[in-house]
Amino acid sequence: MQSKKRKAGLRWWRRKKTLQRLAVVASLAAVVGVFAWLVVQGSGDSEPDAYLTESASPFTLPTVAGEEFSLAEHSGRHNILLYFNEGLG
Numbered sequence: 001m002q003s004k005k006r007k008a009g010l011r012w013w014r015r016k017k018t019l020q021r022l023a024v025v026a027s028l029a030a031v032v033g034v035f036a037w038l039v040v041q042g043s044g045d046s047e048p049d050a051y052l053t054e055s056a057s058p059f060t061l062p063t064v065a066g067e068e069f070s071l072a073e074h075s076g077r078h079n080i081l082l083y084f085n086e087g088l089g
Contacts, residue, residue: 055075
């Protein structure tokens with residue numbers, strides 16, 4: 001009977017179960033924080049990959065309208081090439 005009375009007299013933040021839950025939450029937060037830091041850090045390379053810095057080789061392709069598109073005519077601008085393969089489905 002005395003243990004129940006004593007347990008009821010403790011504040012909620014001093015109870016054993018509350019302290020155990022707090023320890024689990026703090027540990028989980030630390031693990032998630034370290035993992036997030038590692039993801040943000042990445043490999044530590046400050047330079048972009050080579051394929052982002054090298055220019056594309058010049059090429060000429062037919063457009064849907066039947067005209068010729070030359071990459072050399074559009075150098076210095078950002079271009080997007082969309083490629084569709086009708087054979088895949």
